[in-house]
Amino acid sequence: MAPAIEVRDARPDDADALVTLWREMALGTGHQARLLAAPSVESVRSSVNRHAEDPASRLVVGEIDGVLGAMAYLRQTPISPLHDEVTVTVEYLHVTDHARRHGLGKALIAEAAAWAEHESCPHLAVVAPPIAREANRFLARLGLGQAGVLRFASTHTVRRRLAAEHAPNLLALLSSRRSVMARRAQLARSPLPEEHDDAQYGDVRLPAEPESAGT
Structure with a gap:
């Protein structure tokens, strides 16, 4: 008999299972583990209640034979800052090992597609880590084709790297400007030499000596 699969919105009493799924996902993909600590059961309960009150986001879970084995975060976002269309984005899609190859991942994507159609969203996007080859082949x-690469870093890291990248260039630019200004000031103070090259100074000519000179 085929296993019974159900997809539903997360409830506060799913908190323990959601924390376990998050830890599995972080170990498998790596980048979340470096950026975000594992959530606490209390914070998960609070987040579940918050998503339940937000019409533009959903935290859904998948059950197989009554056991919670998958999760996905769905949210509606503008497809670009210059278009009116809204897309449903699927993030943090994860199916636990014992629940794979039973159709649970397809059921979560189907729920996302059904929600997108219900909300008149013409597009569906799914965020998947590049190292998750099996998940990317499935998508x-x-x-679902690749539209870009999403990169994560802490704000502090980005600001520190920006400072390291741009500070030398900025100092070089300021030094160059100071040198130009110093050369201009020196030329303004220095008189023209008595012996000069006409090609260098163009049409500049010294005044003729008066006839009465030396008399």
């Missing part, structure tokens, strides 16, 4: 079979 490609469903017609």
Whole structure:
């Protein structure tokens, strides 16, 4: 008999299972573990209640034979800052090992697609880590092509790297400007030499000596 699969919105009493799924996902993909600590059960309960009150986001879970084994975060976002269309984005999609290859991942994507159609969203996007080859092959079979690479870093790291990258260039630019200004000031103070090259000074000519000179 095929296993019974159900997809539903997360409830506060799913908090323990959601923390376990998050830890599995962080170990498998790596980048979340470096950026975000594992959530506490209390914070998960608070987040579940917050998403339940937000019409533009959903935290859904998948059950197989009554056991919670998958999760996904769905949210509606503008497809670009210059378009009116809204897309449903699927993030943090994860199916635990014992629940894979039973259709649970497809059921979560199907829920996202159904919600997108209900909300008149013409597009569906799914965020998947580049190292998750199996997940990316699965999404490609469903017609989802790669549209870009999403990179994460802490704000402090980015600001520190920006300072390291741009400070030398900025100092070099300021030094160059000071040198130009110093050369201009020196030329303004220095008189023209008595012996000069006409090609260097163009049409500049010294005045003729008066006829009465030396008399």
